[in-house]
Every structure is written in C-alpha cells, then in structure tokens.
Amino acid sequence: MLFVEFRFFVFFLIVFGGYWTLRGNTARKWWLLLCSHTFYACFFIGEPAEFLAHVTHGEWAQLPDGWWFPAVLWASTCMDFAVGLGIAGASSEARRKAWLLVSVVVNVGVLGFFKYFNFFITSGVEFLDWFGLHTSLHTLKIILPYGVSFYTFQSLSYSIDVYRRRLEPVRRFLDLAFFISFFPQLVAGPIVRAMTFLPQLLEKRVWANVDVRGAVTLFFVGFVKKACVSELASQFSDRFFAAPQKYTHPAAVIGMLFYAAQIYCDFSGYTDMAIATARLLGYELTLNFDFPLFSRSVTEFWRRWHISLSTWLRDYLYISLGGNRGTKLFIWRNLLLTMLLGGLWHGAAWHYVLMGGLNGLALIVHREWAQLTENAGAIFRRVMAVLAWPLTFYWILVTFILFRAAPTLNAKTHAFEATALQNAWAAVKAISFIGRRGKLTFNMESAGILAVLALLHWLNFHGVLGRWWRRLPDWACAGLLGIGTIIAVLFVPVKYKPFVYFQF
Amino acid sequence: MNDSAFRPDRPPERGPGAAIRALLIVGCFVAAAAGAAVIIDSRLPFPPVPDIASRFRYFAQHQNEYDTIFVGSSRFRHHIIPQEFDAETAAGGVTTHSFNLGYSGMWPPESFFYLRQVLALHPAKLHWVVIELMDYRFGEWENKPLTMRLVYWHDWKHTAMVLRLMLEASLPPIEKCRELATHLRLFFQRMLNPGRAADWLVGRYFPAKDFEDSGWMARSGFDPEIELDEWTPAARLELAQKVEAVKKFLPPQPLRPGFAVALQELLNDLHRAGAEPIFVIAPTVRPAENLVQGLPDGLTIFRFNQPEEYPQLYVPETHYNVGHLNEEGAHEFTRLLARRFAEHALPR
Numbered sequence: 001m002l003f004v005e006f007r008f009f010v011f012f013l014i015v016f017g018g019y020w021t022l023r024g025n026t027a028r029k030w031w032l033l034l035c036s037h038t039f040y041a042c043f044f045i046g047e048p049a050e051f052l053a054h055v056t057h058g059e060w061a062q063l064p065d066g067w068w069f070p071a072v073l074w075a076s077t078c079m080d081f082a083v084g085l086g087i088a089g090a091s092s093e094a095r096r097k098a099w100l101l102v103s104v105v106v107n108v109g110v111l112g113f114f115k116y117f118n119f120f121i122t123s124g125v126e127f128l129d130w131f132g133l134h135t136s137l138h139t140l141k142i143i144l145p146y147g148v149s150f151y152t153f154q155s156l157s158y159s160i161d162v163y164r165r166r167l168e169p170v171r172r173f174l175d176l177a178f179f180i181s182f183f184p185q186l187v188a189g190p191i192v193r194a195m196t197f198l199p200q201l202l203e204k205r206v207w208a209n210v211d212v213r214g215a216v217t218l219f220f221v222g223f224v225k226k227a228c229v230s231e232l233a234s235q236f237s238d239r240f241f242a243a244p245q246k247y248t249h250p251a252a253v254i255g256m257l258f259y260a261a262q263i264y265c266d267f268s269g270y271t272d273m274a275i276a277t278a279r280l281l282g283y284e285l286t287l288n289f290d291f292p293l294f295s296r297s298v299t300e301f302w303r304r305w306h307i308s309l310s311t312w313l314r315d316y317l318y319i320s321l322g323g324n325r326g327t328k329l330f331i332w333r334n335l336l337l338t339m340l341l342g343g344l345w346h347g348a349a350w351h352y353v354l355m356g357g358l359n360g361l362a363l364i365v366h367r368e369w370a371q372l373t374e375n376a377g378a379i380f381r382r383v384m385a386v387l388a389w390p391l392t393f394y395w396i397l398v399t400f401i402l403f404r405a406a407p408t409l410n411a412k413t414h415a416f417e418a419t420a421l422q423n424a425w426a427a428v429k430a431i432s433f434i435g436r437r438g439k440l441t442f443n444m445e446s447a448g449i450l451a452v453l454a455l456l457h458w459l460n461f462h463g464v465l466g467r468w469w470r471r472l473p474d475w476a477c478a479g480l481l482g483i484g485t486i487i488a489v490l491f492v493p494v495k496y497k498p499f500v501y502f503q504f
Numbered sequence: 505m506n507d508s509a510f511r512p513d514r515p516p517e518r519g520p521g522a523a524i525r526a527l528l529i530v531g532c533f534v535a536a537a538a539g540a541a542v543i544i545d546s547r548l549p550f551p552p553v554p555d556i557a558s559r560f561r562y563f564a565q566h567q568n569e570y571d572t573i574f575v576g577s578s579r580f581r582h583h584i585i586p587q588e589f590d591a592e593t594a595a596g597g598v599t600t601h602s603f604n605l606g607y608s609g610m611w612p613p614e615s616f617f618y619l620r621q622v623l624a625l626h627p628a629k630l631h632w633v634v635i636e637l638m639d640y641r642f643g644e645w646e647n648k649p650l651t652m653r654l655v656y657w658h659d660w661k662h663t664a665m666v667l668r669l670m671l672e673a674s675l676p677p678i679e680k681c682r683e684l685a686t687h688l689r690l691f692f693q694r695m696l697n698p699g700r701a702a703d704w705l706v707g708r709y710f711p712a713k714d715f716e717d718s719g720w721m722a723r724s725g726f727d728p729e730i731e732l733d734e735w736t737p738a739a740r741l742e743l744a745q746k747v748e749a750v751k752k753f754l755p756p757q758p759l760r761p762g763f764a765v766a767l768q769e770l771l772n773d774l775h776r777a778g779a780e781p782i783f784v785i786a787p788t789v790r791p792a793e794n795l796v797q798g799l800p801d802g803l804t805i806f807r808f809n810q811p812e813e814y815p816q817l818y819v820p821e822t823h824y825n826v827g828h829l830n831e832e833g834a835h836e837f838t839r840l841l842a843r844r845f846a847e848h849a850l851p852r
Contacts, residue, residue: 208522228702235706443709478529482536486544486696493706494699 001042003273004227004492005220011039012277015183019281025204028468029178032281036183037070043146043187044069069145072110072182079106080155081176084162084169096163103159109151119348140488147187151180153312158194160316167195175201184277188270190288190308197283205282213477215279217469220481220488222272225265228455228491233262234444241404242372244427246438252430254442256397257450263400264293267306286311291461293396296388297370301396313342334361335367346403351421355402362395394431401427541695548700549647550621551656560621562721563603567627567724569761572602572660574725575619576636579786579827580606583636583834586724596846600632609653611638612763613665616770617657623777630779632849634841635770637783637795637805639763640669650693663687668762728831729824737838740820746789747811747818754810758797768800782848787817787829787837806844814840 001008015035022028044066045051058085079102086099121138128135160177163169170176179197240247240255247255268289275285292305302310321334336357373380388407405424429435459465469477550560563570574580586602593600607612608646610618619635670683720727759767774781783805785793794809817840822833829837 212526232702232705235710239710446709474529475532476527478532479536482533483540484539486537486540487701489696489698490544490701491705492698495704 001039003270003277004223007042011042012280014206016280020207025201026174028204029174029201032183033174033181036178036181036186039183040070040073040181040186041147051139066143066145071428072114072145072148073151074177076107076110076152077177077180078173079103081170081173082178083159085171087159087162088169095395100163101157103156107156107159111148111152114148114350116344117269119430123350126225149191150191151186152418153191153309154180154194157191157312157316158198161193163196167198170198180207182278182283184274184281184283185285187307188272188274189306190271191312192285192308193312196286200283207282210282211279215276216481217276217477218272218279219276220484222274222276224484224488224491225269225272227269228488230262230266230269232449232491233258233265236446237262241423241427243438244423244430245436246440247430248437248439248441249430251438251441252427254447254450256401256427256431258446259334259404260293260397261450261453262402263403264289291394293457294389295392295396295462296385297392298359298366298395299370301392302359302363309342309345313338313345317341331367332364335363341362349404351405351424354405355399358399358402362399373399379390397431398428505561513831516760521736527627541697545561545659545695545697548697551652551697551700552703552748553652553656556610556618556653556656558718559607559720559725560607560618563605563622563725564625566603567625568629570601570603570627571629572600572632573622573630573690574602574604574606574634574636575610575615575622576606576634576784576786577610577615578606578608578729579788579829580604580634580636581608581610581725581727582606582729583786584841585726585838587726588835588838589845592839593846593849594840598843598846598849600699600849601629602632602724604720604723606636606725612766613662614657616665616766617659617662619770620661620773623773623779626777630777632845633774633779634780634782634784634845637785638793639760640666655690655693658687659689660691660695663691663694665762665766668765671761672760704765720775726834729828734825735820735823739826740823743789743818743820743823743826746826750789750791750809750810751797754791754794756797757792757794759799764798764800767803771800771803780804782806782845784841787814787833788816803814804848806841806848808837808840816840 001011006114015032018031018035019028022031044064046064051063051067054060081105083099087096090096090099125135158167158179162169170179175198179192179194180199182192182197185192215289236255237259240252240259244252244255246359263329271288278285286308288306288308290304290307292301295301295304318334318338321337322330323334324331337360338355339356339360341356343352343354343359373384376384401424403422426435430438456465472480550557550564563573572586574584574586581604584604584606586604589602590600597598598785605622615636617636619633623630666687667684670680670687673680675683771781781804783803785795785805785807787808789809789811794807796805796807799805808817810812816822817829817833818834822829822836824830
C-alpha cells in the first residue's frame, strides 16, 4: 500500500479517526502498532480472505512470498529491546560492548543476508571466474523484506544511542515496537532516530497542537511530486536512458533534467507524505530533503539530500570510524568508506558502490579545495560563487546517472552485461556535449515544463510560495487544496488494462 | 521540499468553536473539489476509450452529413450496413444518409450515455435515431479488469440509472452491496478523470504508433464480423433448437420500472433534440429480450426476434454463432430493417 494509492486514503481515514477517538496514550500506541502492521501486511498479504483461508487450512506453501516478513521485523525489535535492557543493566563496559555487538551483528547480519548475500556470492563467482577459477557457488532465492534497510538502521540507532548513554532504554516493549514499525516511515523512511522519536511517545499527543493545515499541504505537495511530476518525468527519462547515444546533446540535457526531477520528486515526495502523515497523528519525523538541487558544493548536497541517511552515516559510521580526527589520510579513508557503504546501502549492486565511491572522492576533493582556497582573493571567490552551483549540479547529474546503471543479467549466459554501464557512460558524454551527437530529440516544448517546475522549486526555495500560502485564510487554503487535488488527479497516470472484450 | 515551508505562523485555534470551524473548512475543501471535478469533467473531450472514441470523433467531424444513426451492440455493429440501408430506403421512397455507431457490448446504460454524447454534439441534420432495445445486464462488470470502457459512461445520470435498477432487482443483499460498491467506485473514477491530463501530455510528446483498424470509416461504421471457427454442427443444432422453442412460446417480458423511467427520459432527450427514435429488437433467440410489456406510449419498435416472420434471419447460413449474423445475414437484416424503416418514415 503506497501513499499515492486510493486505498491508503481509506486506510488513513480509519487510522486517523480511531487514533484521535481513543483517549489514553497507551491505547493510541497499541492502535497505531496494529495499524502499522496492517499497513505492512498489505505489501505482501495479497487477497486477505485467500490469505486467511490458506492459514486456517495450514497451506503454508500456498501463501504469498514474504508472508513471514513481519517475523523479521518482530525479531529485530525483540532483540533490540533485550539489547537496550542488557546494556543498561550491564555491570561492566565490556558487557555493554558485548550487548552492542549483538545488536550490530544481528542487525547488520539481517540486512547483509537479505540484501547482500546474493550480491556477494555472484560478485565472488564473477571475480574468481576472472582468474579462471570456476566455482559452483549458488545463489539463494531470497526476497528482500520491505523496509529492512530502514528499520535495521532505526534499531541500530536505538542500541548505539543507549550504548553511548545518550538515551535511556525503553522499559515498555510497546514503545520500541511502535518506534520501529510506525507506518509512515516503515518502508521508505525517513530513517528516524530513537533519540528524537522515543521522547515523543512519552506524552499523549494533543490534537490542538497538530498543524493540520501545514501537514495536509505538505501531503498534497508530496503527492504531486511523487504521483504527477515524477511519473511524468519518467516518460522522458526512460526514453532517454533506453538509448542515450541516439539523442542530440540538448535533448540529452532535457532527458537528464527530467531524470533529476524524477528521482528527486519520487523520493522527496514520498518522504513529504510520510512526514505529513505522521504529523497528522501528532508525531514529528526528521526532515529528509532540504532543496538539495540548489546546493553549491557536494558537501552541502549531502547535508541536504536524504538527510536522515547522511546524518545517520555521519553519526554512527563516520564518527565511529574516527571522523575528522587523525591524519588527512585517515580522514579521507573515513570519508571514502562511509560513502562507499552509503552507496551500497542504496542497493546491492556495484553501480551503487561506484556512485558512493565517486561521491566520497568528490567530498575529499571539496574538503581539500575548501581548505586550499580558504584565503583566496575576492575575485577568485566571486568567480567560484558563480561556478559553484552549475559545477555541483553537473556533478549531481553525473552521479544520478549511476543510479540507473544497473547491469542486466543475461538469462542465457547467466553473465552480467555492461549495457547499462555503457548507456550510463553514453549519457554522461551526451550531457557533457562530448562525442558524436545523435539525431533523436524531444519536443522542445518539454523544456517549458522543466522551466515551470524549476521556477516553482526556486520560488519555494526562496520562501515565496510559503509566505504567500501562510497569508491565506484557512478556508481559502482548503478551497485551493480541493481544486488542486482534482487537478493533480488529472496528472496521475492510470494504467488501465487493455480493453478486454467480454463475449456474451 | 522543506517540510516546514507551509506551516502557518499563528498558533492553532482551541475552544468549543474549533470543531465547527474545522467542519466548515473540510466543507470548503469538499465543495471546491466537487465543483472543480464537475467543471473539469464537463470541459473534457470524449474519453479515450479504445475504438469507441475514434468512432465518436469520426462522427463528430462528419456529424452534419448524417440524418440517421444506429446505436447498439455488436448486433448493430456487425448487422447493419449503412450504405445498403440508404440504398434500400431510397428505393422505398425515403432518403437517408446513415452512420452505424454500434459497438460490441454496448448495452444500456452505456448505449444511453453514448447516444446522449452524440446528441450533445447537436448534429444539424439528425432526424432518425435507431436504437437497439436491450435491458441492463447485472453482473457483467463483476471481476472484470478495470478498463476505460467500464469507467467512461459512469456519469451521475447513468450511475444513478444502474443504482436504481440494482435496488429494484431481486438480488441477494451481498450482491447488491457489491454492485453498489463497484458502480460507486467507477463513478468516482469517472468524475475525477485520473490521468486524463497525463495521457494528453504523453500523447502530445510521444504520439502512439498503435495501429487501429479504421476500415469501418469507409463502411460508415459497419464492421463485418470475421468468420470464427465456433460455428460448429453442435452450435447449429443449438440455434435450431432455440428457434423452435421461441416459435412455440415467446412470452412478453415486462420492462423493469427503473428501466422504463430511463427509457422515457431518453425519449424526452431525443425529442428535445428534434430526433425521432426507433427501437429495434435485433434477431435473437433469447426470450428474455422480448421487452414489449410496459413500453412508454407511442414508442416505435421494430421486432426482429420473431423467427416465423423473419425465417431468413434464423437459418444457420446467415449466422456465425447463435447470437450473431454473418455478412450474408447482415445484408438480409439491413434490407429488412430498411424496408420497415421506409414504411414507417413515409408520410402517410
């Protein structure tokens, strides 16, 4: 069940109504826990009646793939609950460390097994094949549990914060289970820290404190970004990435800009909706995107893009590795390692690792460049101020290309084909105005769509839209949102089944 | 998007009036959304229903050429040849220029909706509207994949028509609930028009190259049915048996009250548009389609569901299956229909 689906709105109305009708904080938390697991179950349960029939008849083999996903979620939660209490009750530092190690090993182990086992096996086999060592290692039929990348990081943040004595361990299992499985952020983030979320569970949420107008507006904006803009942009980017070498250079830039819009609107739109949904229930989630496309350096970009992940990596990985302490080489190593692992977190594929590595290198270069030009003259600073945004934006586009450079597995030879990487390279050359130009182009009117999107984003970045919106009375906002919703729905692509003629 | 960008400056309101105020604001949202949906829906062009939309667009472009149209199911689409109809009526002393808007599976309320869309074009010369008389069939939409074809006719008028028929029907309550849920969902889908702008944009920038058969244009809407392999000896025997049964006993079927009302409303719309309706019961061996009881007063109806009167339409040589005529049968049926039409249309 995605936030853009109609059934989510029905689901949320029930959740919302039930939640604010209940009086006690504990009752509300139980209700949301139940709803969160219902939400989670919707991803894999299929037809509920059919599912229940299979369960009651003990037909386990007939159950849909992934019916056991909640077991992983519960196991992870139980383990971290025990770890939290274990750390708090440990009599020595060594025992505290041992408890933490349990959490790290189990959480990383779960993530590693489900997300990376096959990746490392196939990569190992390929690597050995290079040396002529043919092995017969087999991959497993593993299905990645939904949200595992997010909830394992959240669980880890709890254990690490308890270990670092920044957080008291929770005494009620309900609180931790609620924190880890809270449905707005369960499957696609933002990665919520235990330190920021758990204190919110102590007090009963008050309806009068809920910023309904802001939350509904944010949900609407997220919906438009995810369901309309991202989907529309994919029409252009999919065509461009199918054969980037066939496009003219200006068309390649248009295709790439649409891809940037797609990737940004898809992810940030979803987290906007997650934050808004949580806010309507009285909870605040972490800000995840802060106009990253306007960044003027790679460092700034990673402070604005997927903030909950980059700060998680900074606080729990980069700092654990030593952070900014030590020699220059040591810091570079920490940066590179953090970004490589950050890249790998995005997906079990080498192109993600490459993306992470390139960003790590860019962070190192920027760090050194900033130190080198710290005392530069005024003219140099002015030139750099002009060039900073376009250069950063170009780099962002280049690394975005790697997001979709997934190598394809040839079904016959069982070998990976480099078509996607070749396409990625062709795309980089095309947007850089390098090499032979193709003949395909996009309708140049489409540049107008990009211009409108960019203008709206720029106006919002400078707070113009927000200021104007805040001045409107509530009834006018409601009316505009009503009209806006109907217009937005016109832009939501619907995949009708092809016409099926029914005989009679 | 910075998530705090739209947070209002002032603190949230408290107090007893807050709930009423909240309800009024929700009312504003709903009213604005409903108003926008109705206005947008009324401005949008005919929905892109495969095949049906292209026929409608073609007719809209040539609307002032035709004075007679046929609206019905496959039994019109494959059975009526407009050119031959026009030639036959001319021989009978009546000049017509007709177009066949029939399409497979087009029963009421879809056919009523489609006809109303045609009338809304205000075709200058339209005088005769030949409509296939069929009742609504329950359950035809159940468990079918969601297609634009299912959605497009669910405006308020025609959804209300279905709901009334459904409430009148002697269906089990659970079935009624299911039908109600299905049609309400389709109604909302129809009124919200999801994806219409996205389709338009994509079509504008990436025109589809899908081939759509347009041979019907040269034949004024007639589509000969491609001969299928289903005309087996067993099927021929089935036809013969059913014909014999109908010959022996063909009870008149009453119109359901809701359907009679809908029919009367359609007649009123047709009269307002200055058109003269003629209802036709196409050749059929289904006794349930003998809808002759409780018809509105003054309704013109041509009944071809009588094997004794039209034996040539009930022999295996003119069929490609039990329910449909082949091309030879179509020629035969068109001639018979045109003769009845000319007799009716000639000034007395």
